[in-house]
Amino acid sequence: MSSAADGTQVLEWVERVAAFCVTEWGLAPITGRILGWLMICEPAEQSAGDIADTIGASRASLTSNIRLLMATGLVRRISRPGERTAYYRIEDDAWQKVMERKLAALSIFDDIAREGIDLAGDNHRARRIRVAQESMSRLATSLKPRER
Numbered sequence: 412m413s414s415a416a417d418g419t420q421v422l423e424w425v426e427r428v429a430a431f432c433v434t435e436w437g438l439a440p441i442t443g444r445i446l447g448w449l450m451i452c453e454p455a456e457q458s459a460g461d462i463a464d465t466i467g468a469s470r471a472s473l474t475s476n477i478r479l480l481m482a483t484g485l486v487r488r489i490s491r492p493g494e495r496t497a498y499y500r501i502e503d504d505a506w507q508k509v510m511e512r513k514l515a516a517l518s519i520f521d522d523i524a525r526e527g528i529d530l531a532g533d534n535h536r537a538r539r540i541r542v543a544q545e546s547m548s549r550l551a552t553s554l555k556p557r558e559r
Contacts, residue, residue, distance in 0.1 A: 421451055425466065441468050442476045449486060449501045456489050456498035484508045510554070517551035520544075 428447030432438040438446075444466040449457065452465070463473045477499055480486035485505045489498040502508070524544030531537035 422465075424451065439476060441466070441472055442479060444468070445473065445476055445480060446485065446501070449499065456500045458496050458498055460496075462499065483512075514551060514554055517547050517554075520547050521551070 425444055425447035428450065429440045429443030432443030432446060433440055445462060445468075448462055448466055449455075452461075457465075459470060459473055459477065462468070462477075463470050466473075468476075477486060481488060481499075485502060485508065486499050487502050489500060491498065521544060524540050524547070527540040528537045528544065531540060
């Protein structure tokens, strides 16, 4: 970063990422801050201490949230030969993984909705479920990669 203004702008952007993660994905703000920081930081690998200092988080809170991001496949732990410090970085295919999970979830919902339609029979309850199922199905179709 070339100046304090740049650093402030970067941290403001990290906060925007965090707000998005809270609103759209239901994540804790700190989880979004970690994600945002790991997307923009240089070098790409950061220690827990570096991340905590930058985003103003406690080590305990940071550790549990990094574990969550690792469990989802978004963040990877890296060890360097001869060092005890662990470093973390965004996986190169993190966003591809996010989209694949979202598409899989839409497929799962489709199966659940079909069961609900069968259970509800041919009435207004089935109609409400069918509307939800059709909406999710259209979304899944629009998000699927097209054959080339």
